[in-house]
Amino acid sequence: MLERGAGNASRNPRRTAATATALLIGVTLTTTMVVGASSTRATAQAGLAANYPTDVIVETYEGIPVSAQQQLASTEGVLAATGLTRATVTGSDGEENQVTGIDPAQALPVLRSADRTMLPEPGQIAVPAWSLDGHGVQVDGTMTLDAGDRSRTFTVVAGTDSMLLLDAVDLQGLVPDAPVQTMWLRLADGIDQNAATDELTDLAGTALSDPFVTGLASERAAMDSVVDVLLLIVTGLLGIAVLIALIGVGNTLALSVVERRQESGLLRALGLTRGQLRGLLAWEAVLVAGVAAVLGTLVGGAYGLAGATSALGQSSETGTVVISIPWLQVAAIVLVATAAGLLASVLPARRAARIPPVAAIAG
Structure with missing residues (x-):
């Protein structure tokens, strides 16, 4: 049956190729968007992870009281929290600098990637690392900080953040009344992080003066909303591809039924059942749509990866593009396009099966 269907599909190669090409274009566009959107999401998440140490960051210049710290840390969905102190000191170059104090023991459980x-x-x-020359220091050298009548010298290490970081105890020894101006919060996995972030934002707005809430969770939510719009476009493209399959494959099979009317009647007279005749046309439709879908996903995947690499290579925060292929979505595209071809064969197959063998042979 499969071999016979393949022979029928190749009997009129130009018409079959035209039908398959129309479906191939739709599947190619859909796969390009799916792969491009997935790679964009993965690359953006890698960039967010490079810029934000944890899920939610709450900042305020007036300081976060202990009561507010406890409220934020005990909010439902918060897995771990730590407070960062901040103070203004004078560096070795005589310039004033903001220095942040962090407790490594408390910070480690909060960080997504240490x-x-x-x-x-x-x-x-x-x-x-980018500001070593600006501060007039080098790695393994020393840097002296002054705060009032207190002065301490520290060994310089290359930092990965955009701020000067000290151990919290060291900063307290230099500036005893340094306030907690920043809270790092890590959210539990498996929860609605957007809802948890909104709750923390509302709480911060109530308990603090002019708070600024950001971090991985909030930025990821904004990014996901953009990608979701792209996926809606993908859904529309897939719908167009399905429509093309229904119309194109249906027309091809309808013409095939008319051209092979006598052949179908002869096969029926020789013992081919109506179900087998319908199955023969179904295999023909599945082969045309399936080949077009597979080729479309291969071409679309290549275009999607090339487009993501070209568009994101120079703009990603990490400098590299994270390639992500959503295999389940790609498989779904192939299945939907093939199923659409199968569905398109229903009416022509029923029409062919209803013709009596004698009438079909007579033409």
């Missing part, structure tokens, strides 16, 4: 944030040890100061 290798993206340099946690200084006691006696060290983490200086952003």
